[in-house]
Amino acid sequence: MTPAPTIVWFRHDLRVSDHAALAAAVARPGPVIPVFIWSPEEEGHWSPGGATKWWLHNSLTQLDEQLQKLGSRLIVRQGPALEQLQQLAAETGAAAVFWGRRYEPFAIARDTRVKTGLKRDGIAAESFNTTLLHEPWDVSTKERKPYQVYTPFSKACLARGAVEDPLPTPKRIAAPETWPQSVAIDKLALLPKLPWAAGFTTLWTPGEEGAQTQLKRLLHDVVRAYVERRDRPDCDGTSRLSPHLHFGEISAREVWHAVRTLQAELPKSEQPALDGYLRQLLWREFAFHLLYHFPETPEQPLRAKFAAFPWHDNPRALRAWQRGRTGYPIVDAGMRQLWHTGWMHNRVRMIVGSFLVKDLLISWQAGAAWFWDTLVDADLPNNTLGWQWIGGCGADAAPYFRIFNPVSQGDKFDPLGDYVRRWIPELSKLPTDWIHHPWDAPAEVLRTAGVELGETYPAPIVDHAAARLAALEALKSIGASEAS
DNA sequence: TTTTGAGTTGTTCGA
DNA sequence: GTCGAACAACTCAAA
Numbered sequence: 440m441t442p443a444p445t446i447v448w449f450r451h452d453l454r455v456s457d458h459a460a461l462a463a464a465v466a467r468p469g470p471v472i473p474v475f476i477w478s479p480e481e482e483g484h485w486s487p488g489g490a491t492k493w494w495l496h497n498s499l500t501q502l503d504e505q506l507q508k509l510g511s512r513l514i515v516r517q518g519p520a521l522e523q524l525q526q527l528a529a530e531t532g533a534a535a536v537f538w539g540r541r542y543e544p545f546a547i548a549r550d551t552r553v554k555t556g557l558k559r560d561g562i563a564a565e566s567f568n569t570t571l572l573h574e575p576w577d578v579s580t581k582e583r584k585p586y587q588v589y590t591p592f593s594k595a596c597l598a599r600g601a602v603e604d605p606l607p608t609p610k611r612i613a614a615p616e617t618w619p620q621s622v623a624i625d626k627l628a629l630l631p632k633l634p635w636a637a638g639f640t641t642l643w644t645p646g647e648e649g650a651q652t653q654l655k656r657l658l659h660d661v662v663r664a665y666v667e668r669r670d671r672p673d674c675d676g677t678s679r680l681s682p683h684l685h686f687g688e689i690s691a692r693e694v695w696h697a698v699r700t701l702q703a704e705l706p707k708s709e710q711p712a713l714d715g716y717l718r719q720l721l722w723r724e725f726a727f728h729l730l731y732h733f734p735e736t737p738e739q740p741l742r743a744k745f746a747a748f749p750w751h752d753n754p755r756a757l758r759a760w761q762r763g764r765t766g767y768p769i770v771d772a773g774m775r776q777l778w779h780t781g782w783m784h785n786r787v788r789m790i791v792g793s794f795l796v797k798d799l800l801i802s803w804q805a806g807a808a809w810f811w812d813t814l815v816d817a818d819l820p821n822n823t824l825g826w827q828w829i830g831g832c833g834a835d836a837a838p839y840f841r842i843f844n845p846v847s848q849g850d851k852f853d854p855l856g857d858y859v860r861r862w863i864p865e866l867s868k869l870p871t872d873w874i875h876h877p878w879d880a881p882a883e884v885l886r887t888a889g890v891e892l893g894e895t896y897p898a899p900i901v902d903h904a905a906a907r908l909a910a911l912e913a914l915k916s917i918g919a920s921e922a923s
Numbered sequence: 924t925t926t927t928g929a930g931t932t933g934t935t936c937g938a
Numbered sequence: 939g940t941c942g943a944a945c946a947a948c949t950c951a952a953a
Binding site: 786793844 | 935
């Protein structure tokens with residue numbers, strides 16, 4: 440009798456390298472059945488947005504190719520995960536299902552049901568860490584509580600010692616004698632009906648190989664100048680690994696090791712430069728840590744006082760923000776970059792976030808929802824942390840008086856205006872002196888540049904100085920500066 | 924238990 | 939243009 444197969448359920452770990460669940464399945468005597476299950480209705484309020492689905496379609500295609508190189512393939516199913524896994528196990532006689540953990544509250548609840556259900560059927564079910572450097576329950580304060588401040592959290596991570604080595608890619612994955620039924624990836628209808636994602640392909644290569652290319656780029660071109668360039672949206676100075684990490688096309692552990700290895704090879708004096716990037720990976724860990732321990736935070740402010748914040752319901756302003764028509768060039772450039780590429784530079788995410796929440800007084804939840812639908816790297820832990828931070832209502836949030844000025848942020852981080860000109864062609868002829876505040880430009884300058892405010896480009900929809908004071912008032916009204 | 928030091932990302936004002 | 943101070947007081951985390 441041939442040994443029973445093992446099912447490997449792929450979720451946010453669409454890769455074959457450093458994959459604990461796959462490696463464990465391969466180590467068993469029988470064949471391996473890799474499966475992806477499309478069940479967006481099981482993702483709570485956070486079923487994948489348009490940009491994410493575009494990425495997922497391509498990533499699944501790539502995963503199938505990677506598996507085929509190892510003598511296997513990807514089985515694709517749709518429907519409730521437990522039901523599909525039970526069916527698949529019945530069809531194939533599988534004795535075990537392995538998967539990599541997820542940490543979103545609805546995913547944990549679903550996975551718990553899945554595990555119980557499978558075990559009831561006499562099927563072994565085991566989850567593995569395929570996503571994090573440190574599990575959220577392995578890092579805690581001396582009082583065994585979760586961390587709420589980044590710096591001590593990061594120190595605690597570093598104090599745990601070296602991150603475990605990545606696992607080798609399996610040489611071969613044993614195939615079953617016959618493959619079970621599989622849905623064609625096209626049938627999941629993940630690609631948009633309108634071809635708005637056409638431009639995405641020039642910028643992104645979803646899948647494991649694309650992720651490896653970005654890692655090489657990080658190591659060769661980006662990481663040494665990371666600290667100086669990462670805040671400049673007019674430079675290509677970030678890792679651009681976020682969507683690859685979200686889908687687990689590369690493991691955080693592998694990125695961590697690659698950067699650490701490079702660091703060890705550098706002269707002592709150059710080593711600290713690489714810490715800047717490593718710190719960002721620990722921010723990702725912190726986001727998972729917070730979501731795991733405070734599972735209500737995607738919807739609710741962590742600081743309870745903010746539940747009473749007098750947010751404005753202003754659909755016109757929200758729409759102007761979404762479309763990049765606020766009249767503030769750095770804000771509009773960011774929102775248009777997001778719309779056209781499914782991504783926005785991190786510095787600009789903070790600027791547009793501050794503008795939505797503090798200048799327009801529209802809730803951070805509305806911003807999070809828009810990002811969720813438009814970002815290819817939409818990730819619940821990171822999105823939640825980012826928006827609560829800029830909203831001032833999260834763990835380790837910005838002080839309430841920290842309100843970004845879109846003009847000075849533009850001058851500081853896009854000093855030549857190249858980023859604005861790239862994404863706002865109607866301002867492309869405007870001289871640098873006025874690029875971040877065209878409303879101050881002399882009429883003659885505007886005329887020469889072909890800019891007519893309110894016609895070719897919007898006049899500012901709010902006055903920042905006045906909006907800032909209004910935000911401070913609103914924050915005072917809920918006692919933002921007092922205990923929560 | 925109490926105390927102490929510290930806390931990603933900013934802005935404005937006045938000298 | 940550049941610099942330092944004020945913005946406020948809290949909460950966290952560790953000693």
